[in-house]
Amino acid sequence: MNIKAKLVDAEGLTQTINRLAHEIVERNKHADHIVLIGMRTRGEFLARRIQKKIAEIDNKEPQLGVLDATLYRDDFRTRLKQPEVSVTDITFDITEKDVILIDDILYTGRTTRAALDAIMDLGRPSSIQLCVFADRGHREMPIKADFVGKNVPTSINEEVKLQLTEIDGEDALYLLDITNLNGE
């Protein structure tokens, strides 16, 4: 990992998650109708933390599901590596609910596009709102996040990586240089 900068440290990460939780509650008045859906893998743990915080703010814990949108991707024909699929775990009905879709990084918007299709196959929510920890730009689809933890302007030779204690052993947001990996 060729680290250019540490954009957010552990303390900042917790503060950002707390702010996102407050914004979600504020925008949705009562948390009665909201359900959280985390995108595998880091979106899931992000969603769990937001869920806990919302429970503190509102005394009600929203339901949480985990979505794997691999089967809805548009790059099966172009990828060199076959993506590994894992299980979607959403045990509740999302019909008439306000779905908060949670992911770590928003980049091209293609994963979000796949997730939207996947959600529509599970039911008819009254709304879907997108919450991401970091937005790094370079969209290839008309997609915009409703809740953004941090805006990170980047070049295409950079990568933004969220690290979470649950998987990576540390809480941080990094800016990486991937110039060499691109072979340029």
Added chain:
Amino acid sequence: MPLTTKHLLGLEGVTREDIQLILDTATTFREVLERPIKKVPTLKGKTVVNLFFENSTRTRISFELAQKRLSADTVNFSASQSSTKKGETLKDTVRNIEAMKVDMIVVRHESAGVPNFLTQISKANIINAGDGAHEHPTQGLLDMYSIREKYGKLEGLKVCIVGDITHSRVALSNIYGLKTMGAKVSVCGPASMIPWDIEKLGVKVFSRIDDAIAENDVLNVLRIQLERKAGASIPSIREYHNFFGITRERLEKHSKKPLILHPGPINRGVELSSEVADGPYQVILDQVTNGVAVRMAVLYLLGTMN
């Protein structure tokens, strides 16, 4: 991590990692089958031909549903209404179908080795849906999936295959697959229905069904194929049932009951009594549901390979 094989011709020689990958991927599709919309767009634009030279209801419907739920385009071909009846050779039939640009071929044939032959004359991914008395790999995989679903593992489990082992492709696929996954495999049936050299495959033989019930975690009970040569191997159906049929009375003699699998269609009152076929120890209909998920996994893993 893709499969290391481009075709699924049998479970003989398929690695443990590949089997593990198929079974794990099937778990994903098992979840898709529980959704209100049981369809994902993964194989959109891929064309699959189901080439059935031998009759089949369950396997063909299962494959067809699996393909449709992955959004593939499917075409069905059955020998009874085809040009083979007009004298066309297998090779010409397949070449013609391939000329229509298909990506995958699912084939069932009464002769062993046909799927293997197709890999030599076609560029498509070939999936064996049963060839003669050779193999029926997706059945073997769905049996393993169903066992794993109940016991949480395959390693170290004792599995006995009961019935006409000699003429069964299901038996052979089960033996290869289960042994690769570390299960202890045995067979049980009349001596006339068990190949004399079966022990060379590392398989134990039980000649009494009561011993097989007592010593195993799973019984995979095969259908006595009345339409094939089964009639020549046993004096009568009644006698087979008396000596090898699984009945409630037989199961109740043992405190630990084995899990009962059956590939269907069941001959009630022959290999299984009706009470057992509908009883608490069987997972026969789960096998059917799991079959769709396992076939989706195989189609997905082969169909999205580069």
